[in-house]
Amino acid sequence: MTRTTGGTPKARALGAELREARVSAGKSLRALAQELDTNHVRLMRYETGRSVPAPEVVAALLTALGVPEVERDRLVEMARDADAPNWLTADRAGVRQELTALIEFERTATRITNVATGLIPGLLQTSDYARAVMRGKPVGEVEKLVLMRLGRREILSARNGPQLTAIISENALREPIGGHEVMAEQLRKVAELATWPNISVRVVASGSTTWHPGHVGPFVVFEFPKAQPIVHLEHYRSSAFLYNPGLAQEYLDAITTLLSFAMDETDSLEFIAKCANEMEAFA
Template sequence: MAVGTGKGRDGEPQTPLEHFGEEVRLERVRLGIEREDLGKEAFCGYSLVAKIEAGKRVPSREFADACDRLFPHGHGRFSRLANFVLRCGFPEAFRQYVKLEEDAACIQRFHPMLVPGLLQTEEYARAIMATGRSRNPEEHVQARMARQRILEREHPPQLWVILEYAVLRRVIGGPEVMRGQLSRLLELETTPPHVMQIMPETVAAYHGCCSPFGLLSFDEGADVAHVDGYPRGYLLAGPEDVARARQSFELLKASALSPYESYRLIESVLKERYS
C-alpha cells in the first residue's frame, strides 16, 4: 500500500488510505461540516473520523456510504474510493484472492503455523506485522480487520479452519494477546455455521500438506484453491489442482480432532498457559 496517489499536506506522496482521508477532510471542510456531524451520520465518534482523515484507520463501507449521503453530488465516489482502499491494503498478489473470498459461500483454510487472517484479533495481527518489514504495518492490520467483515453478514460464508496444535502454543505478542486470540477461536467454534478443528501432535503426517492452503467454494462457479508461500501466495483454478487440494483438506478433516474435542483442547490450553 505504499504506492502514492498524489501529494499530501506535507508534500509527501500519499498512500490510497491517506488519499481517501484527505478527500474526506477537504470535502467536509468545504461544506462546513463538523467532524461530530460526520461521525453521527456514520455512527462513529469524532476520534475515528479524525483518524480516518489522517489516513490512520481504514474506512468501513458504512463510513464511505455516510460520506456519500452527507456530501452532495458525490455520486458514490467515496464508496468507490473505499473499495479501492480496502483492496490496496493487501499485497498485490493477494488482492484477487480477497476479491474471490468476498463472494465465496464456503471458505476452508489449513494453517500449521499461525491463526489465519480471517480469525486474527487486531492485537495478534499487529504483533505479526511487527515481526516483518512492512512499510505500512498499521494499514495492513486495518485492512485485515476490514476483511473480516464478511463474517458479520446476515448470511456469512461458512468458515472451516484446521490448525496445527502448535499454533495454540506458539506465543505471538505475549500471553495477553494469546488469551484474546484463543478466546476468539472459541467464539468461532460455537458460532454456526463455522467449524474449527485442531490437528493433534500425534498425527505424524499431513498427507503432503506442509504449507498453509485453502479452498473457496461458490454458489455458482468452480472452486479455487489458494496456497500461501514465500515470497507470495498463488491461486490454483485448474480442475486437477483444485481436486488435489480438496482431497488433502478432506484427509486433514478426517485426521484432526472433532469440533467438540478441538474446543476442549483450545479451552485447556487457554486455561493452562494464558490465564
C-alpha cells in the same frame, strides 16, 4: 477486444480493481458503457472476471475514469496475462493485488476452508496477534493492514456470508506469537468465533505417526456457487493462486483426509480452551 477465458484468479482480481476504480469515480456501469460506446453487460463481465479485457481496453477504461498514470500502467500490465490459470505474486505490486484478490474471493465464496499449520487463520486473528505476525513492516503500513484484516472478518457475519472451516494444527495454537497474553486473547477469540453458525474450527493434534496433508504446509480453498474452486498458497515473500479443476480436487481431497485426523468441534473447542488457560498461566 476481449479474451473470454475468464474466471481465473487474476481476472477476478483485475475485475475487482476495475469495479473499485469505477465506483470511486462515481460512475455507473451504464454511464461508463455509454461514454466508451460499448455494452454495460460487457463491462459487468470484466468487473466480475468472467471475461478478460485486453490491455488496451483496460487502458481506455481507466483513462475514462481519470485513474492516475502509475495506477493505470499497473492494471494494464496486470491484464496482459490475466487469463492464465495460475497466478504467482512475488513483488510489491503483487502484494496489493493479492490482497484485492483475497477480499474478492472471500466476498463471493460460499465456502472457505483454511488449513493453518503455523499461524491462526487471518479471518480469526485479533488485532494484537495480527500486529505480531506483521512484525518488520513499517508501522503505518502495519496498522492499515491490521484494520483491513479485521474488516475482512465482517464478511463472515454478512447475511449470505460464506461457511468457514478452519483446520488448525496444535503447533499454531501453542506458539505464543506476540507473547503469552496476546496468544491467550487470540485463543479465546477463536473459541468465541467458533460458536458462530457458519464457522467450524477443527484441531489437528501433534504427534501423529501417520503422514497427512497438514505436514506439507498451509493452504486455503475458496469454493464458489458458479465457478470452480481456487486454491491459495502463501509463502514468505510470495503467494500463488491455483485454478485447475483436477488440482483443486486434490486439495479438496486433502481437506477430507485432514478432517479425518482432526478432533471434532466439541473436543477442538475444549482443547483450545486448555491452550488458552496454559497461555494465561505464563502471562
